[in-house]
Amino acid sequence: MPPPGSPFLDWFRGALGEPAAFQKEAWERQLAGASGLIHAPTGTGKTLSVWGGPLLRWIQQHPDRDAWASMDPVGPRVLWITPLRALAVDTRENLRRPVEALGLPWTVQERTSDTPQALRQKQRKKLPTCLVTTPESLSVLLSYANAEEAFRGLETIVVDEWHELLSTKRGTQTELGLARLRTFNPAVQTWGLSATLGNLGEAKDCLLGVDPPTRRAREGCRLAGPEDAGFELTTLLPGGSKGEVGDGVANRFPWSGHLGIVLLDAVLDALEPAASTLLFTNTRSQSEIWYARICEARPQWLGKVALHHGSIDRETRNAVEEMLRSGELKVCVCTSSLDLGVDFSPVEQVIQVASPKGVARMLQRAGRSGHQPGVKSRIIGVPTNALEVLDFAAARDAGNAREIESRVPLDRPLDVAVQHLVTVAAGGGFDAEAMKEELRTAWSYRHLTDEEFGWCLDFVVRGGESLRAYPRFERVVEDPDRPGFYGVGGQKVARDHRMGIGTITSNAMISVLMGSKRLGTVEENFVGFLKPGDRFVFAGHLVQLVSVRQMVAKVKRASGSRGNVPRWAGGRSPLSTQLAAAVRRRLDAAVAGVYDNAEMRAIEPLLRLQEDWSRIPRSGELLIEKVRTRDGHHHFLFPLLGRLVHEGLGALLALRLTRAMPLTVVVTVNDYGVEVLTDDPLPHEVGFWAEVLSPENLLEDLLACVDTGQLARRQFRDIARIAGLIQTGYPGENRATKHLQASSELFFDVFTDFDPDNLLLTQAKREVLERQLEVARLRASLESLAADEIVCVCPDRLTPLGFPLFAERLREQHQSSQTWEERITRMAAELEAAADRHRPRVK
Template sequence: MPQVEIDLSPAENWFQSKGWKSFPFQRKTWNAYLSGKSGLLNAPTGSGKTYAIWLGAVLEALNDPKPAKGLQIIWVTPLRALAKDIQAAMQEVSNDLELGWNIALRTGDTTQAERQRQKKHMPEAMVTTPESIHILLAQKDAVKTFSSVKAVIVDEWHELIGGKRGVQMELALAYMRHLKDKPIKTWAISATIGNLEEAAKVLLGEQYETCETIRANVDKKIEIESILPDSVKTLPWAGHLGIHLLPRVVPILEQHTSTLMFTNVRSQTEIWYQKMMMQLPEYAGLVAMHHGSLDLGVRQWVEDRLHTGKLKCVVCTSSLDLGVDFRPVDMVIQVGGPKGIARFFQRAGRSGHRPGATSKVYFLPTHSLELIEAAVLKEAIDKKQFESRTPLTKCFDVLIQYLVTLAVGPGFYQEETYRQVKSSHAYQDLSLAEWQWCLEFITTGGSTLSAYDEYAKVEIESDGKYKVNNRRTAMRHRMSMGTIVSDPMVKVKYQTGGYIGTVEEIFIAGLKPGQTFWFAGRSLELIRVKDMTAQVKKSKKKTGPIPRWGGGKASFTSLLSHGLRRKLEDAANGIYEGPEMNAIKPLLEKHRELSALPLSNQLLIEQLRSDEGTHFFIYPLEGKYIHEVLAALCAYRISVSQPITFSIASNDYGFELLTDQEIEIEDFLELDLFSRENLLDDIYASINNTEMAKRKFRDIATIAGLIFQGYPGKGITNRHLQASSSMIFKVFEDYDPENLLMKQANEEVLSLQFEKSRLNESLERINQQEIVIKKLLKPSPLCFPIMVDRFRERYTSEKLSDQIEKMQIEFD
């Protein structure tokens, strides 16, 4: 039956009313949507991606003679801050075109009263998160809620596909597709993804044949400029620039309406805000900060003032780096290397976030070597090169949580649910034996936990339906849903009332009552800790520790590493292109004088003797995570040949092995340190894999519902959680070594923590490289920052500064 051609003029006229003109990719997307296709839209940030999909849905609804009943469209976003903007844009189109739809918001910030209103009368469209969809799946009326859905749009798909939230999304889509005979439309939006075809296959599962991948040929202009230091002739180390470049930041703030200053971690955001307030008191009230541990009210206040152009600068983390449309923002500053090209591109797009506008971004290095990273970023973005995202498969913890979710909600029958689950990309290879294991696990706790009633969560009713009938079990499950696992958080509140935010329990545990710390831009004195709540009062002290959060740490992506090796090879050949490489030329030339600049087919190894002993510095240029594994692997393989102990340090450029023995590196190269033979056995022996698997297992056990993290306001301590997960791990290890959650923990250590596939590629490359050995008389510019990172663990800030100053004098 031929498709009825739908008039696009309402969308075109709406664009004209706004003074815009639709792009070819938007019209192509509208037609694809209206012809019943699913797909993936790849378009740069700020080019009108939202309207490309949403107006297709609106046009379809306008031409449907039947009035919409129930939930029609689900728009999924990975960020709560992004949800508010998207909902407002969608509602505006609906109102202007007189569609009469209610576009609702449903995230973790939605009030209970609003959720109840939605339950009584579902909106026609909902902007939500993967976690909130699963909470709706845990409702008794989930079938009714989702059976009317015609389309699901997943925004910023690249942010979900490489993690367990992406797997959550795959399962939710598989559930909705099997509710009705007519297939629902599924669309994803992404600005930065290297493996588009694979991303589409993951999204659509068995429906991939209907996919249309649309690439927007829109040239998004991005101006990138680096804030260059006066001199880079001295030895670099992480953090030696950064704040010292604040005077260079002030003119940038003055010349622009509103600036977003991105840092990589929350603690860095706190530090920059604190220093700005101390050195720029005239900016009080014009500068704010934004990160995920601050009170929701504070974050919303910041977002509202950004929208209205009342803030000169916001220091923030990734909490604001996706899709959020702050029109007054006309400048972005990236503090420190973002460790990935896609992330930098996303952040740059926060300025000039509209079609045809130019995005402007400054790169502020925290140490000199990051200027090479800046040069690589500029070149990669110019060539439109972005990282691929590797999808996860067979996450048994997510599957177990999902099955209990269905059992808490409408219940499920195993045969049809097995078909649903198998239709997703993540579980397409799930065997029947593995499926049966999961069912046994949720109904009995498995072979090792069957004696404990609390693990037998799901009952099998007389008709074969799997159902949770215990109200306490259902309540605890709803409170524990999600795949983002963090260390236990302590709420920070004023003694007189007033919520400030959350910090990790391990930080508060290190403070005594009466001590001062800085948080949310304030100096706070700890009064007491009770029921996972830290009561504080304002302090006038100017100094104090700043909380550090476990999340947010990153390492070079393989694409960035490749660019870095190429830039160093250019420098080795005397080629310095661009202001960043010319700025760092004196430092690299000094390194060449003391050591060597490696070509891409060379592996540089430096040896240095000091009062500490013998240092070996090895530079694979593969990123910190790979270097941590390689360092432990080399240390182990050397120690097998003779009794020897090493201290290990690493950064994104290379790693250090330090021993108190007088030895020569040549004595050990013949051991074939980088061989892939017996690789896994040697990795397990070199790194305490059992301990790392235990830590990974705690996250898996939490997602799978083996560990309950506590009721609101009555959280469970980190020590208790660790003890619980360690006890279960030990039981599985001793009595059920084939346990699928145990196997998953070991696999995740290899694939996620050790980046197994990339590690193999690195070793293959190293084995083809020529080894260049240089014996140093004093530290080189490349090895110095690695040494400083090792000193950080031993010295206070003052002593570290003294040690660095001493080494600088020796260097000069």
């Protein structure tokens, strides 16, 4: 521990009270030169646990406090990496408080894409004592020739919200940046801050990287903050108030979204007494709907209700965040854009609309309330269909058992490595052999082979095998006077490269302008279905489309109260492995007749009807329902493994079924199962299903799915952008994403025809397998299913579990949501009437 008379400790005790045990230990470890990872609940003081170390060290080195005022500003000592620009300003202010209170000659600044150009120019010449930045801005700084000199005095690196970066390409980009900084200064300390995470040991290893001499993870400590006070989840149920059992879920045939707005009055009752509430939704579309409905129902709250999601203009989001900080807002309807640790201490309660989909997500959002040590986090669940009532019950079980999802680091994404090589070449150049070893000190590249590095180097030097005839792909050149040393191929190459630094990719987005005001962005696919005069809801406004030109949609205010709501891609989050397992345990309990909480009693009518008409899926078995309607022959499979695994399973089934027989197959998936719709019935025999579900030849068959399904082609667009093959344009130049797609498809075809061993092609296929089709999880699931009993039943009509899949397929086929809703509502009513009349025999 630092001496009791330390000015920092005096300030801390006066402002915040006695430091927590984990904070004291963190300061001791930092003063001893250690690195590590701190895992602690939100609001327990993680920031000061790593900020105190550098402050204490400097104070010990400069004990004459009277001399501080006359000192020049201290040079760079701390680099603070944050995953979100929105966190940078908030973090900067938190870090400044003790600096200003103590009168230290330290400067704390942020550098993101929002930082004024004049300040960025000053930072290029001299960095502040502490720079708060993002992975992308760090890479930009490393791309300047004076990078090593600029970071020479760096002593400590802090990576905030490490769990959010881990398992993403931004995390890999951060690893490579850390490896470069350690090359500049091998003694630099690295500390990470993390909240909810299942694989903390691996997270620490990934953060600290590999020790070159031993080829093992660097030594480091893992510190835990105080045990959180727990969390409390209550679910709003139709027919009852919060935490109470109503009349049960009236609709035993759920379909996506049908309960959400039905519970509006119950949500309003929960909002009334709270001074401030964060109302989380899983998608931007949901947030638009809920914001509009709350404003309609409570016009007296005008000015106290706000909307926040990633497609809304940055300036508007900043204003909303400031209103949250100051306590001006009663309700903020938001998405994951407010998941992370911006400190909105006035927030009194949190509401989660729709299934949380994961345990960590639920705990993270719950932690936005009770944002202080010893205070229990509380969250209110709002199911949007009856099965989500089951999800909330399972989420409570898993949360109390601390069954939190892991985030696995990526393995050698070569597009990020290629980008980094150009960055380092621009930032002073590199020796090839030394660079290879430096890359291997990053955890994600610890298994990088000589051949893979050689390919990456060749790709940036001459464009690889198929692009060597085109000079523009010669981005890195060998110094003729220093064999094996490489630099950037000119200042224009360096400028172009800096414009494209980063790993964040997105779907085609169109700016929405109302007059001269930019409302935000919306997906090109959504606008493509609109014609001038059509109305839609966006950023809380009902607008009418005027025109679309050059990726800009011009709109004007519209009258009325209803319009289409944009649907953003990526909005269908999958059920996590942990939550899916908890759901399975809840279903097993229902089979045993255990309905021991409000949620389970609410959906008891649904589950008992499922058991009467068909069967509740049990552990150790795969339930397959076969039902015939006017649409054809439906085969519903219920592995209960989550949407992503089911997408891979659906693609596999479609391939194998069409190989086995002449057949037209339509596949639909959700978190609970897979629907296979065919014109003719599939065989009923268990042996047939065991064969098409076999784990044998899984990789070969999935690769065939990738080739025929164009999945790798689409994935390659993002890889090509990150690797620098295509550019998104200069500032002010809004290149249409369809042009980027066309360019990437051209490269894809060229590589396929003339350079089939191109490692970026291999990566595209691997990413589809690992991320989109979750091949490892799918293989494990198929192996498990092979040991399960296959149970085929033939109900007379659609069952409570089959109906949501049926409805989802119709949604995808209907362009008009009103037509879809009318048909689904009518069919659900007919099934409800049938359930009330009798219980059909299961064949």
